[in-house]
Amino acid sequence: MSGRTPSQWEEITAADPAHSTWYVERFRTLAAEGADIVGEARLIDAMLGRGSRVLDAGCGPGRVGGYLHRAGHVVVGVDVDPVLIDAAEQDYPGPNWVVGDLAELDLPSRGIAADFDAIVCGGNVMTFLAPSTREAVLAGFARHLAPSGRAVVGFGADRGYEFPQFRSDAxxxxxxxxxxxxxxxxxxxxxxxDFLVTVFSRVH
Structure with missing residues (x-):
């Protein structure tokens, strides 16, 4: 971890190495029970034409990006947790699943164009970041959007990131x-x- 600030998610998983596997199994169970686990993805799909490029930022085990891939979009998913990326590859083959830190997001250095029609960041991902990296993560979203692209970010209140501060950081x-x-x-x-979903455009 030298040279970078670990996310709160990384601190949780370092303290409890079984946490990531529990998280994967939780969503596998919900899916098997028929629960609706793709509400974020349906919103993004409604915003896009077929074949759009989507970045699933903090993709976890792939539920959102997997749905969008099946809906006909070109999906890249990024998550810092290799256990979650491995589960995404198993359960939702097709998207380009990438282990990476959103605070240091530079997909062109991996040969992936930074021209996404949409970036989706659901699942309270913003509240699992190290607070010192939040603005850097949002700046990475801005850099990776196509000129007319939009970023959609959602998270709950009372999780340590006040909504006014989030809007200011963005x-x-x-x-x-x-x-x-x-x-x-x-x-x-x-x-x-008690929850905020914000649709952003890039400042030109």
Whole structure:
């Protein structure tokens, strides 16, 4: 970990090496039971034409990116946890699953074009980052968007990242708010909403 700040997720898994496997099995069980685990993906799919390029940022075991791949999009998924990437490769073959740190995101250095039509960051990923890296992660999203691309980020309140600070960090990182919702099924955001889904465009 020298030279970089580990994410809160990495600290959790370092303290409990079984955590990642538990997380994978949790979503496998939910899927097997017929639970709706792809609400974020349906929103992104509705925003795009077929064959769009999508970055699943903090992809975990692949539920969102896997759905979008099956829907006909070109998907790259990035996660810092190799256990989760391995599960994504097993359960959702097709996307390009990449082990990587969102705070140091540089896909062109891996031969992957930074011209995504959409970036999706669901699953409370923003709250698992090291706080000192949040703005860097958002700046990475801005760098990896196509000129007309949009980034969609969702996370819950009371998880250590206040919504006003998030919006300020995003603005500093080169993103501008297009719209805000309180759920992935597009219910309006109000001041006391306990969840925030924000659609951003790049500042030109």
């Amino acid at each position: 603005e500093n990182a080169g993103l501008t708010v297009d719209s805000q919702f309180s759920t992935w099924d597009l219910r309006p955001f109000v001041d006391d909403s």
